[in-house]
Amino acid sequence: xxxLAVPKTYKLYIGGKFPRSESGRxxxxxxxxxxxxxxxxxxxxxxxxxxxxxxRAAVSGWSGATGYNRGQVLYRVAELLEGRRAQFVDELTKxxxxxxxxxxxxxxxxxxxxxxxxxxxxxxxxxxxxGNPVAGPFFNISVPEPTGVVAVVAPKEQGLFGLVSVIAPxxxxxxxxxxxxxxxxxxxxxxxxxxxxxxxxxxGVVNVLTGSAxxxxxxxxxxxxxNAVDLSGAGDxxxxxxxxxxxxxxxxxxxxxxxxxxRSVERVTFFTETKTVWHTxxxx
Amino acid sequence: xxxQAASRPRSPSTGASRGVHGVSDNQVLLAPAERAIQMIGGDxxxxxxxxxxxxxxxxxAVGLEARAASLATRSIKTTSKQWALDAIIRMIxxxxxxxxxxxxxxxxxxxxxxxxxxxxxxxxxxAAVCVxxxxxxxxxxxxxxxxxxxxxxxxTAFPSGRSSRTIKLxxxxxxxxxxxxxxxxxxxxxxxxxxxYGLVFDEIVAVKEACMRPDGSYAxxxxxxxxxxxxxxxxxxRASWLAILAGADFIKTSTGKVSPAATLPVTLxxxxxxxxxxTLTGERIGVKPAGGIRASKDAIRYLVTVAETVGEEWLxxxxxxxxxSSLLNDVLxxxxxxxxxxxxxxxxxxxx
Numbered sequence: 362x363x364x365l366a367v368p369k370t371y372k373l374y375i376g377g378k379f380p381r382s383e384s385g386r387x388x389x390x391x392x393x394x395x396x397x398x399x400x401x402x403x404x405x406x407x408x409x410x411x412x413x414x415x416x417r418a419a420v421s422g423w424s425g426a427t428g429y430n431r432g433q434v435l436y437r438v439a440e441l442l443e444g445r446r447a448q449f450v451d452e453l454t455k456x457x458x459x460x461x462x463x464x465x466x467x468x469x470x471x472x473x474x475x476x477x478x479x480x481x482x483x484x485x486x487x488x489x490x491x492g493n494p495v496a497g498p499f500f501n502i503s504v505p506e507p508t509g510v511v512a513v514v515a516p517k518e519q520g521l522f523g524l525v526s527v528i529a530p531x532x533x534x535x536x537x538x539x540x541x542x543x544x545x546x547x548x549x550x551x552x553x554x555x556x557x558x559x560x561x562x563x564x565g566v567v568n569v570l571t572g573s574a575x576x577x578x579x580x581x582x583x584x585x586x587x588n589a590v591d592l593s594g595a596g597d598x599x600x601x602x603x604x605x606x607x608x609x610x611x612x613x614x615x616x617x618x619x620x621x622x623x624r625s626v627e628r629v630t631f632f633t634e635t636k637t638v639w640h641t642x643x644x645x
Numbered sequence: 646x647x648x649q650a651a652s653r654p655r656s657p658s659t660g661a662s663r664g665v666h667g668v669s670d671n672q673v674l675l676a677p678a679e680r681a682i683q684m685i686g687g688d689x690x691x692x693x694x695x696x697x698x699x700x701x702x703x704x705x706a707v708g709l710e711a712r713a714a715s716l717a718t719r720s721i722k723t724t725s726k727q728w729a730l731d732a733i734i735r736m737i738x739x740x741x742x743x744x745x746x747x748x749x750x751x752x753x754x755x756x757x758x759x760x761x762x763x764x765x766x767x768x769x770x771x772a773a774v775c776v777x778x779x780x781x782x783x784x785x786x787x788x789x790x791x792x793x794x795x796x797x798x799x800x801t802a803f804p805s806g807r808s809s810r811t812i813k814l815x816x817x818x819x820x821x822x823x824x825x826x827x828x829x830x831x832x833x834x835x836x837x838x839x840x841x842y843g844l845v846f847d848e849i850v851a852v853k854e855a856c857m858r859p860d861g862s863y864a865x866x867x868x869x870x871x872x873x874x875x876x877x878x879x880x881x882x883r884a885s886w887l888a889i890l891a892g893a894d895f896i897k898t899s900t901g902k903v904s905p906a907a908t909l910p911v912t913l914x915x916x917x918x919x920x921x922x923x924t925l926t927g928e929r930i931g932v933k934p935a936g937g938i939r940a941s942k943d944a945i946r947y948l949v950t951v952a953e954t955v956g957e958e959w960l961x962x963x964x965x966x967x968x969x970s971s972l973l974n975d976v977l978x979x980x981x982x983x984x985x986x987x988x989x990x991x992x993x994x995x996x997x
Contacts, residue, residue, distance in 0.1 A: 584990070
């Protein structure tokens, strides 16, 4: 029997489900040489809105989990990434035109980064928090708390590693994410969402939109229910305009990066708010 | 109609020989409600009412649901949507019906009814606030005079309706005396399902009487059918018809305490009854879907259904209402989106 090739239709990942774009649009994903590879959904502003609602609904559960628990859940994602290594390598070689060795190296880097960030989940608060000296009989304690819903524009290069480097640090503290995947290299993002869907990460914690960042980013930067925007991959866009939009609803804005995204605890603490509490010292 | 009724098989519970009021049943005279006498005839008995209700043609469930689904696909464009959002706000009965309702909570609900969006004072006010009977004085006081907002009270042992007639009537009188201008009563679903239509009918007529104020005017009566408990579309059609015959000013789908609450097909069916009644008598009856309508998108589908079934004339607070609490916030967020161009969030509306 001859085998009939079954080309895959790539969809969005919103609220733990895989819907098509509300607009019904798709765009062609090609290989590095320009050959047709697959159709991916081209998200519209309404998909972005739905993703934000899903992300908002997931905030209380994800941020309410203990840091230790979030660390375990994220670590398990790394385990699943390892299990799907071949698929990621295959996609990177096809879409980005990498050699097998280079693709393998990128998958390694992505998994390493994920594990590294997972470890911070129950530790970053000890580093970023503080007991403050005050002139009075009080304990004065500052602790970082997640800011809420973070919209992320993923780097255009390095489909898998770039994506992991921007979403993992945001998740560590308990934020939920709406990420616009690289337009030219979206397959890794969609495969990652399949990993997330079968992991213990609750639906809505990560929402993946594929399509045009230039089209989607303004709506996300404008959205009143988004708390912060990470423009790491928005260097090619008119990102000063995005900053202006974000300022109208007082969002945190992380400016575009040049070059490879380095892992750092600062990426984790950037998307947190500091809560300071005063507590009377006991008389005994 | 009558031939259909005669040929329809009857279940034992609705059988002709079972007495409802104890004695020989079918000849029992019902309360002489004006509409029923005109529609059914002067000799208003339990039997005549049953023949009339069971003679109503059956509902084509598949057709009804397909019609509702097709109406739900209508695309509403910007200017119409703008109009629809304001129309929805004007038709909302802003509701709080919790065991934990406090005077303070009712007051904050009333404040929201008066000024739905403090950031945009062009936002219209809602039609009414809907509260439990004992909260009516607080609502009346909080709204003040000339607010243009009615106070609606749920009565007759809401939501189950399981208590004696005396208590139900006292409940209603108390609410009217406290200043409620609309009464939302529940029908006795147990009696309806047991086939005791006369009992249900008499109760509505009695409650309608209890809605009379000392000056002879009447508080508006909305009759809640609780369609989620009526099981079939045929029953919904009969109950709607029965409520109208007994004198309802509005027919309302649900209490909001039973799932499913309001659905589009059920509301469509009730609108069809209202349309038929208007064709027959020229009288306009209101419809109020309540419970489970949370998104502006859903509410707009209801507006489309109203306009396509009974006509745009019904798109006004006197003839169509939404019983809702969280719907208002969603409509306000959509309104803000239309005015500012950016998606709004729950941080920008008041949380009740």
